[in-house]
Amino acid sequence: MALLDTRKEDIEHHLSKYPDKRSAIMPLLYIAQEEYGYITEEAMQEIAELLDVDITHVKGVVGFYGMYYDKPKGKYLLYICTDLPCALRGAEEFSQHVCEKLGIQPGETTPDGIFTVENVMCIGACHRAPVMQVNFHFHENMDEEKADQLIEDLRREVKATEPYRSE
């Protein structure tokens, strides 16, 4: 199914915002990522055709920006800021705890495909560290207990929505 079939309205909305349609590349990449979990080769090709640019240009943009993924990632993308201000408030230990809890290293995805953890640069929540984002939504003033609870809740959510998934 092409993006234009499933997200026509959103795509047209973004195209209408700019005098040059190439500007819509970033919002369209986000749409592709929402639809497929990551930005597939086919989606890049479709976006290139929609915007009248070469697919090389699309790939260049995908590669440049940290929030675009051209490979499958976990259903829940956990960003943990371990930059200086957060590190001064225990973020590195916090990240280590989350990784141990999930049995993976930063940058890795759990074998069941549910979680990817990334240690990221400053995300603008230094005053509420440790901070974590789940699919770009903030969870602030975190501690190990809250993280454990959040991970359990997200696991339960996956089970509820995908009962066929075996662990």
Added chain:
Amino acid sequence: MAHILLRELDIPNIKDIDVYLAHEGYQGLRKAIAEHTPDEVIDIVKASGLRGRGGAGFPTGVKWGFVPKDVFPKYVAVNADESEPGTFKDRQLMENNPHQVLEGALICAYAIQAEAVYIYIRGEYWDIADWLDEAIEKARARGFIGENILGSGWSCEIYTHRGAGAYICGEETALLESLEGKRGHPRLRPPFPASVGLYGKPTVINNVETLANLPYILDKGAEAYRQFGTEGSPGTKIFCLSGHVNNPGNYELPFGGETTLRKLIFELGGGTRSGKPVKGILPAGASGAILPATDEVLDTPLDYESLRPFGSSLGSASLIILDESVNMAWAANKMIHFFSHESCGQCTPCREGTYWLRRLYERLERGEADLYDVETMKNIAAQMLGKSICALGDFATNPVLGTIQHFGEDYEAVLGGDGSGDASPDEKEAAATEAAAD
């Protein structure tokens, strides 16, 4: 003192357009359009002395004045890419007082007669972009955005545009490149964006906090605005306080006068969490040189110029406080890691310089560096200064040179190595593996 910017602290729920309207909301825009020509608005902003809050402190009205009158269309880009480590002020404005930001952007757009405003907001502020979109629709429904705004004959749209995790896009020309659907590589200047900006058209790029000052200035006048702050740095500033303090957060204070690091750290910030003395202060996030916490530094009234004698700058006032438990070489390593990650890769001195600095700091962290490596760090920094298109390469030298200058003993404390300056056997092996993988 009532707040000019963080007004939700005085007026709860000011993010609601009705509450905002009940408290002089959109009065600045109304007055600008009803009582002044676009040029007069520029003159008022010049007279107010408002300076850009993104870090450079350039006079806002002067920046607007560079825009040619006879070239159309024109654009406004709002820099909401807030990504400097230790900065979280624009976010609070957009979350809690979004209409003041929109009103400020509209005043700017009216002054230069722009036909569209693009709010470039960092992708990690995902929800905030959605809330801004809602606020835009509310403002449109009241006639502040769209066709023939307030009967002026002038039309303007506002759109949000999400970034995608690239610090460099906070640099204004990289932001424009990104808005044009490209990799965020800063442009060579001249020409400056005021004449050749977005899509090659005249463009003003202003920071969120800068714009949030404008409704007050247009509503109450330049003189009223100048009652706050100093002659050279008028108005109030949001100080972002983070790190080893009890009460981190945003604090809005007038420039100069009683606004000092001592007041921010000990009075408002409640001192350090550990109770240990403050060792160093990063006044401008990772981009400004570190300051040792001497009495002289702590008691200096803060404005755009006052930290210069100490070899640093106020930048966007992102104060990261470090107590005595911190080894400053470790802190520099964190910052170099940041710059190495965020260098866009366009200019060789910055791309390679930050890469090699990172390697040297990792060697230091492993206890394998010697004095020769510290000298190499300084040499690399010297080779980066002034040699790149944008300021990132320059900023990246600050953590290195600042910490070595003020906290050289911290480096000595972690030195190891055999004094030859050569790589350790482990490192040679790692380099060989890396080369083989390439």
